[in-house]
Amino acid sequence: MNLAFTNVTMKSSPAAAAATLTGFRSLLLALVALSHSAVDxxxxxxxxxxxYTDDHGHADLSCQGVVDDIRTPNVDALAKNGVLARHGYSTAPQCVPSRAGLLIGKFQSKFGVESNVKSLDGFDRELTIAERLQKAGYMTAQFGKWHLGPGPKITEHGFKHVFNQNSGAPFAANIALDGSDREMSTMRPEMYHVDGCSRAAASLIERYKNVPFFLYVAYRAPHVPLDAPQKYLDRFPGKMPERRRQALAMLSAVDDGVGLITETLAQNNLTEKTLIFYVGDNGAPLKIHKLDAPGGGPGWDGSLNDPLNGEKGMLSEGGMHVPFVISWPGRIPAGQVFEHPVSALDVAATAAELAKIESKPGDFDGVNLIPYLTGKQKEAPHEFLAWRWVAQSAIREGNWKLLRGGDREYLYNLKNDLEEQQNLAGEHPEIADSLREKLTRWASQLDPPGLASGGMSKAATDYFDFYLDGKPAAPPRQTFVPRSDSENSESKSKDSASRWLIRSGKMKVTSEGLQLESQTPAGQKTPFMTRNGLSLFGPVSISMVVKTATSGAIGFSWRTSADKDFAAANRVNVAVETSGQWQTIRTSLPSRSKIIHVRVHVPAGTTSIKSIELKPASGKTVTLMQ
Structure with missing residues (x-):
């Protein structure tokens, strides 16, 4: 047919031939477009x-039915339209290893990322699920917390687009909030970090609605520093610990983000073409005492692990039994409560299978969950789940769990004792022996091999003593109280290198935070807090939650290791208005030298400070409480 068509064209007049060729090209283009359309x-x-949420306790989804102060209607809707995995597990009780395991789909100790302090070289050598999906034609994007190396390097791990906002500080991004491209560089935040990630993700859905996409939305919530805007705090009035209110507010922001993204999917007719996972990275840090310390810095993050025993940093249920929801309307039957244990490792294996990605034995330690969630396969997805984290190791097979911490060993029947209150190792030594043998065999393939690597830390020992052995908790560390000018000079000298001091005013700790008041007549010296003995390598990002009875400016001045005194040029001011509401102010100290001394100047009158975060380019973050 093509030959005959060509012959007719060649024998025709030049004009007729040209017209015929034009028609032929149009026909070919139409056929190509039709073929692409059919493929799509x-x-x-x-x-x-x-x-992926951060330090999010098991109790804190309202669909879990554990506590009644949490409200997460959009995540609840995912569970109602899909599956609430009653026994969903993270791969570790800590941020870095759990994220590495999730993204690679293989237990992280196989490639050397067992804890936060381990090298990321092994992670860098592995293929992430984003890399695999990108090669298979998916658009891939990362939002929020990364914690697996520098933000600008995230694209090297398979993510085409990056929006690495996880605080009020500048962050790495190669897209804007509207989803448009920008050169990978530092971007100043325009929205609260949770809201910014949600908006950017929704924008990319609009941009890529006609191609398959993979979005990794890793909110830094409710991890400290607790920094929810007032509009979310106002949703949770009434008497409660302030840290609890902050956690509820931050998780409400996350839930709003889930709602924005799922609504955007619906508006583009993508609901039934999108598989959604909602998973926590590890349990909430309670620090045993759940102190409602002023400010939003280190300590209890306000989230709850109820009714589970233990907390972040433990392989007890409270450390890595996490919120876990899966939704794919039209493909997964709605309204399920799945009772078999599942793992964050299953996310990558499921994604690879559905994307038709070829894999080799050993590429994934998880399984494709879809046949189990649709009822095609009735058995449990896993023969057992196992963990090793520093000096702890654990295995769960069915309802039985063996937990080891240093030289201690515990056996629990989780069907009857999900709270891990009854150690049955003495009553069922044969079960303990069988599980230990399987755990030992599994651990032999890790790097390094074996059940544990060293003794337990002081913190882990205290946790095991209290949660698992029932010993009284040691009294909490004395609550930090800043010192004022009126305290004796010996104490000031002793503590001035490590604590905030107050000058030209008085300071007291309240239920809301710190309250600063002027002590000099109006128009004279205004109060300021000062902190010496620092080691902050700039630029230093500052986030401060404050309310003041007097309009004016909050000033931040600094002295570097090369300065003998505070130079007038080394100060930045941020305007504040009189308000009974908390305001979040953000700025940065542009010094590139090591900052050793900082002052925070406040207007005359009364100023309340809920939290301060001084985040250096490198080094330890300084907060109100540290």
């Missing part, structure tokens, strides 16, 4: 969205 229409590979 027949591509049943789903979009994949992974919501």
């Amino acid at each position: 229409a027949g591509d049943e590979r789903p979009n994949i969205v992974v919501f």
Whole structure:
């Protein structure tokens, strides 16, 4: 047919031949477009969205039915339209290893990322699920917390687009809030970090609605520093610990983000073409005492692990039994409560299978969950789940769990004792022996091999003593109280290198935070807090939650290791208005030298400070309480 068509064209007049060729090209273009359209229409590979929360306790989804102060209607809707995994597990009780395991889909100790302090060289050598999906034609994007190396390097791990906002400080990004491209560089925040990530993710859905996409939305919530805006705090009035209010507010922001993203999917007819996971990275840090310390810095993050025993930093249930929801309307039957244990490792394995990515034995330690969630396969997805984290190791097979911490060993029947209150190792030594043998065999393939690597830390020992052995808790560390000018000079000299001091005013600790008041007549010296003995390598990002009875400016001045005194040029001011509401102010100290001394100047009258965060370019963050 093509030959005959060509012959007719060649024998025609030049004008007729040209017209015929033009028609032929148009026909070819139409056929190509039609073929592409048919391919797209027949591509049943789903979009994949992974919501990953940070230090989010098991209790804190309202669909869990554990506590009644939490409100998460949008995540509840995911569970109602899909599956609430009653026994969902993270891969570790700590941030870095759990994230590495999730993204690679293989237990992280196999490539050397067992804890936060381990090298990331092994992670860098592995293929992330984003890399695999990108090669398979997916658009891939990361939002929020990364914690696996420098933000600008995230694109080297398979993410085309990056929006690495996880605080009020500048962050790495190669897209704007509207989803448009920008050169990878530092971007100043325009929205609260949770809201910014949600908005950017929704924008990319609009941009890429016609191609398969993978969104990794890793909110830094409710991890400290607790920094919820007032509009979210106002949703939780009434008497409660302020840290609890902050956690509820931050999780409400996350829930709003889930709602924005799922609504955007619906508006683009993508609901039934999108598989969604909602998973926590590890349990909440309680610090045993759940102190409601002023400010939003280190300590209890306000989230709850109820009814589970233990907390972040433990392989007890409270440390890594996390919120876990899966939704794919039209493909996964709605309203399920799945009772078999599942793992964050299953996310990558499921995504790879659905994206039709070829894998080799050993590429993934998880399984494709879809046949189990649709009822095609009735058995449990896993024969057992196992963990090793520093000096702790654990295995769960069915309802039985063996937990080891240093030289201690515990056996629990989680069907009857999910709270891990009854150690049955003495009553069922044969079960303990069988589980220990399987755990030992599994641990032999880790790097380094074996059940544990060293003794437990002081913190872990205290946790095991209290949660698992029932010993009284040691009294909490004395609550930090800043010192004032009126205290004796010996104490000031002793503590001035490590604590905030007050000058030209008085300071007291209240239920809301710190309250500063002027002590000199109006128009004379205004109060300021000062902190010496620092080691902050600039630029230093500052976030401060404050309310003041007097309009004016909050000033931040600094002295470097090369300065003998405070130079007038080394000060930045941020305007504040009189308000009974908390205001979040953000700025930065532009010094590139090591900052050793900082002053925070406040207007005359009364100023309340809920939190301060001084975040250096490198080194330890300084907060109100540290």
